[in-house]
Amino acid sequence: MDVGLLYSRIRPDEKLLLSELRDRGHEVHKVDVRKTTFDLNAPPEPLGACDVVLDRCLATSRSKYASRFMAHYDVPVVNSPETAKLCSDKVETTLTLSKAGIPTPETTVAFTKESALDAIEAFGYPCVLKPVVGSWGRLMAKIESRSAAEAVLEHKETLGHYEHSVFYVQQFVEKPGRDLRVLTVDGEPVAAMSRSSDHWLTNAATGAETATFEIDDEVERLAREASAAVGGGLLGVDLMELETGGYTVHEVNHTVEFKALNAAVDVDVAAKVVDWLETKVDADAGAAEVGA
Amino acid sequence: MSEATCVTCGDSVTLPADVEIGEIVDCGSCGTELEVVGVEPVELDEAPDLAEDWGE
Numbered sequence: 001m002d003v004g005l006l007y008s009r010i011r012p013d014e015k016l017l018l019s020e021l022r023d024r025g026h027e028v029h030k031v032d033v034r035k036t037t038f039d040l041n042a043p044p045e046p047l048g049a050c051d052v053v054l055d056r057c058l059a060t061s062r063s064k065y066a067s068r069f070m071a072h073y074d075v076p077v078v079n080s081p082e083t084a085k086l087c088s089d090k091v092e093t094t095l096t097l098s099k100a101g102i103p104t105p106e107t108t109v110a111f112t113k114e115s116a117l118d119a120i121e122a123f124g125y126p127c128v129l130k131p132v133v134g135s136w137g138r139l140m141a142k143i144e145s146r147s148a149a150e151a152v153l154e155h156k157e158t159l160g161h162y163e164h165s166v167f168y169v170q171q172f173v174e175k176p177g178r179d180l181r182v183l184t185v186d187g188e189p190v191a192a193m194s195r196s197s198d199h200w201l202t203n204a205a206t207g208a209e210t211a212t213f214e215i216d217d218e219v220e221r222l223a224r225e226a227s228a229a230v231g232g233g234l235l236g237v238d239l240m241e242l243e244t245g246g247y248t249v250h251e252v253n254h255t256v257e258f259k260a261l262n263a264a265v266d267v268d269v270a271a272k273v274v275d276w277l278e279t280k281v282d283a284d285a286g287a288a289e290v291g292a
Numbered sequence: 293m294s295e296a297t298c299v300t301c302g303d304s305v306t307l308p309a310d311v312e313i314g315e316i317v318d319c320g321s322c323g324t325e326l327e328v329v330g331v332e333p334v335e336l337d338e339a340p341d342l343a344e345d346w347g348e
Binding site for chain 2: 007008009010011014015018019030032058059060061131133134135136138139161205236253254255256257
């Protein structure tokens with residue numbers, strides 16, 4: 001198959017995918033979105049001839065629009081722009097998970113620092129303040145006192161982009177020093193890992209220690225449901241274990257990185273992703289023939 | 293393995309055999325993050341600074 005790859009930086013994750021695709025004889029067309037323009041009429045060459053385009057843009061803003069353009073051109077894209085829209089914005093993700101009945105941390109959104117402070121006080125301390133767009137645990141604040149809340153809110157309002165004046169306040173979930181990442185393809189779990197740290201942030205990007213995690217029935221069900229809620233595709237579903245038992249889903253990542261997962265588990269993650277892509281492209285081609 | 297020159301300090305940078313355009317490498321001498329902008333021959337440029345919306 002012909003596979004387009006939208007990128008601006010080739011991370012180890014993209015290298016794993018490129019290697020797997022090429023080893024299987026697929027033609028890969030890398031397109032650097034920094035050097036490309038998208039008009040209303042036709043996709044940038046050679047994306048129009050691709051069986052599928054992978055959106056692997058590092059920047060969320062580029063990912064959202066580039067995938068939207070691919071859909072506009074009727075070029076199959078992973079992930080869909082609808083999924084990108086829901087996953088790239090924490091407010092959208094939280095509302096989507098909540099609407100689907102999937103357990104997710106209690107969250108309140110406020111638009112001024114005064115109302116955000118009210119929301120923080122209502123949660124009590126500690127609670128968490130997150131940017132609505134962002135990754136790798138950056139700009140996340142665990143708020144442990146009113147004075148800290150006042151300072152962080154003032155900084156965000158004064159120094160930040162306008163999106164930082166959308167104050168996303170969330171309950172602090174007491175987790176057992178780790179959270180969980182499940183990589184899914186159209187809801188099917190491929191592999192999972194735990195990410196442990198003494199720090200309250202347990203992102204692999206911040207140096208958390210990773211280990212394979214045996215997926216139990218509830219984690220599988222929640223991963224499937226979270227995937228379905230945002231429209232499926234290639235996703236990283238993040239969960240936390242609750243002290244009271246059960247799980248809560250706090251994030252769904254649509255340009256999922258899997259280098260750390262690949263190293264933590266016995267599964268060849270890139271191979272599983274390419275298996276899924278091959279099946280998906282075959283199914284789409286079959287559906288097109290039936291419809292013709 | 294191939295080699296290229298760091299655009300910041302001029303020292304030699306060793307690259308993996310499967311180096312890709314768009315990949316980021318660190319200069320072992322000065323620590324600058326370098327973007328691979330060409331592979332035949334290998335060319336390097338300073339990598340863009342981290343932007344707020346980067347991630348997964």
